[in-house]
Amino acid sequence: xxxxxxxxxxxxxxxxxxxxxxxxxxxxxxxxxxxxxxxxxxxxxxxxxxxxxxxxxxxxxxxxxxxxxxxxxxxxxxxxxxxxxxxxxxxxxxxxxxxxxxxxxxxxxxxxxxxxxxxxxxxxxxxxxxxxxxxxxxxxxxxxxxxxxxxxxxx
Numbered sequence: 001x002x003x004x005x006x007x008x009x010x011x012x013x014x015x016x017x018x019x020x021x022x023x024x025x026x027x028x029x030x031x032x033x034x035x036x037x038x039x040x041x042x043x044x045x046x047x048x049x050x051x052x053x054x055x056x057x058x059x060x061x062x063x064x065x066x067x068x069x070x071x072x073x074x075x076x077x078x079x080x081x082x083x084x085x086x087x088x089x090x091x092x093x094x095x096x097x098x099x100x101x102x103x104x105x106x107x108x109x110x111x112x113x114x115x116x117x118x119x120x121x122x123x124x125x126x127x128x129x130x131x132x133x134x135x136x137x138x139x140x141x142x143x144x145x146x147x148x149x150x151x152x153x154x155x
Contacts, residue, residue: 010060013060021089037155055137059086061133066082071126081119084115096148109148
């Protein structure tokens, strides 16, 4: 039972981080963001919620897999990298939507990308499946980085 509680806690942690940042920054999405010039490849707003929900779920699940690993020497490093990337992810929404600092958000999302890559590399040394589960996150943040840069350029 302890294993299932830990799994639920990991998934709830990541989903909660996403929900808190989404709720806290939603006023910027509904007002200011709608007025920005966006590139032709900007996806519809309704797509972001389901995609991020899936990505946060995968983050939580792979984090659980890392916590379950008997490999102790890399686990501490993996946890630190996970916390860093999740913190950077949380901060980005505030920079972009709440404070409307598009340029700073663009720099910060590049740090997110680097931290996700570091997480995947570290997770892979502990649990290959946990690492592979983060590839969609890296792909989505790669796209989001291009989108953030294009919005910065156009505005």
